[in-house]
Amino acid sequence: MLTSEQKIRYAQDGYLVLPNFKSAAEMAAVRARAEAIVEAFDPAESTSIFTTKEQVRTVNRYFLDSAQRISCFFEEVAFGPDGALRQAKSLSINKIGHALHDLDPVFEAFSHGPALAALAADVGLTRPQVWQSMYIFKQPGIGGEVGWHQDATFFDTTPISVTTFWFALEDATVDNGCLWTEPGGHRGPRGVLRERFERHGDRVTMNTLDSTPWPASQVNAIPLEVNAGALVVFHGLLPHYSAPNRSAVSRHAYTLHVTDASTHYAPTNWLQRDHTLPVRGLLVGGDTL
Numbered sequence: 001m002l003t004s005e006q007k008i009r010y011a012q013d014g015y016l017v018l019p020n021f022k023s024a025a026e027m028a029a030v031r032a033r034a035e036a037i038v039e040a041f042d043p044a045e046s047t048s049i050f051t052t053k054e055q056v057r058t059v060n061r062y063f064l065d066s067a068q069r070i071s072c073f074f075e076e077v078a079f080g081p082d083g084a085l086r087q088a089k090s091l092s093i094n095k096i097g098h099a100l101h102d103l104d105p106v107f108e109a110f111s112h113g114p115a116l117a118a119l120a121a122d123v124g125l126t127r128p129q130v131w132q133s134m135y136i137f138k139q140p141g142i143g144g145e146v147g148w149h150q151d152a153t154f155f156d157t158t159p160i161s162v163t164t165f166w167f168a169l170e171d172a173t174v175d176n177g178c179l180w181t182e183p184g185g186h187r188g189p190r191g192v193l194r195e196r197f198e199r200h201g202d203r204v205t206m207n208t209l210d211s212t213p214w215p216a217s218q219v220n221a222i223p224l225e226v227n228a229g230a231l232v233v234f235h236g237l238l239p240h241y242s243a244p245n246r247s248a249v250s251r252h253a254y255t256l257h258v259t260d261a262s263t264h265y266a267p268t269n270w271l272q273r274d275h276t277l278p279v280r281g282l283l284v285g286g287d288t289l
């Protein structure tokens, strides 16, 4: 599905933007499902927040169990000092994760199929395995920053294979917290894995592996402003970041993290699957490539 020019650009830059990958109808379907999931979510079940600033401290049972569930996480500043939500629940959720693609039929349809499988093959995934899905709201006004990181920190394989599929469900701009990346930052002397997030039992740690500095916005990083429907596919070593959303509009996105089954998936990765929900590829049901 990719042209040879696109393949060369992906190898050089570590990412590729594919406009209009998803239709308005496909996006409307997952947006409606996300809304229904949040509507049905009872905050009494969990008031877990998601923040990249204190990722180790905020990991709890609810987070670990979300590997095989559909779980809602609040924005860091969703709650006031009195413990009550500052704004409506529907405007307070940071993300839903992490098994939407396996457990919800609408997200399953969105997350699989020949187009995605062909793209995965073109970016070098010979036997794709979809470990994680996240619906990210980036809520207006309170949408949290996601600090500079590499996705291989969370999905370690030998050799590194994790690839991210980032679907814009709304227009993403500098104002509402679009992705920033460092073109080419996945290769050469800067293409080193800086951190590894490890799980040992119910404990997690963030270990520094390399002190190579993160990119600096405006210097060696660029914003990826994309329209709703675009798919950004990027390499697991590519540094990326997104700013807080202080604008009045949300920035919904949906992501998949995919590794290659022909590599070794680290047993210390936080996200593991048991026999009740084995990891799957990008083709399901009657799909053929």
Ligand code: FE2
Residues within 6 Å of the ligand: 149, 150, 151, 240
């Ligand atoms: Fe990421």
